[in-house]
Amino acid sequence: QVQLVESGGGLVQPGGSLRLSCAASAMISSANTMGWYRRAPGKQRELVASVSSGGNINYADSAKGRFAFSRDNAKNTVYLQMNNLKPEDTALYYCHAIFWHGGTWMNYWGQGTQVTVSS
Numbered sequence: 001q002v003q004l005v006e007s008g009g010g011l012v013q014p015g016g017s018l019r020l021s022c023a024a025s026a027m028i029s030s031a032n033t034m035g036w037y038r039r040a041p042g043k044q045r046e047l048v049a050s051v052s053s054g055g056n057i058n059y060a061d062s063a064k065g066r067f068a069f070s071r072d073n074a075k076n077t078v079y080l081q082m083n084n085l086k087p088e089d090t091a092l093y094y095c096h097a098i099f100w101h102g103g104t105w106m107n108y109w110g111q112g113t114q115v116t117v118s119s
Helices: none
Strands: 004-007 010-012 018-024 033-039 046-052 057-059 067-072 077-082 091-101 104-109 113-117
Touching (some): 018 033, 018 091, 046 067, 046 077
Parallel strands (some): 010 113
Antiparallel strands (some): 004 018, 033 046, 046 057, 067 077, 091 104
16 A cells, blocks of 8 residues: 655645645556545535656646645655645645556555645
């Protein structure tokens, strides 16, 4: 099994920045995919950004130009740099990973970290 622990959320004013971190208990270099999702109140969980094992990064349209996904394989940690935050970015942000384990691809989720954008 793999544990994912998010951190870095908090309260920020519109236009501000936050960097979310996701520390994994496994080698993220071996992950098939890793990414960030979010769930706003009353809405379904949606993809924010993800990266494949081949390095292809996919961003939600709302995140393009403002958010940046990165990772540090040595620390088994992925990040989401969030700039120019808007109130509509307010959500619980989840780290997600897919690993090959026990003969199948397994999905793992962190507990979530809250991001609130408000003045």
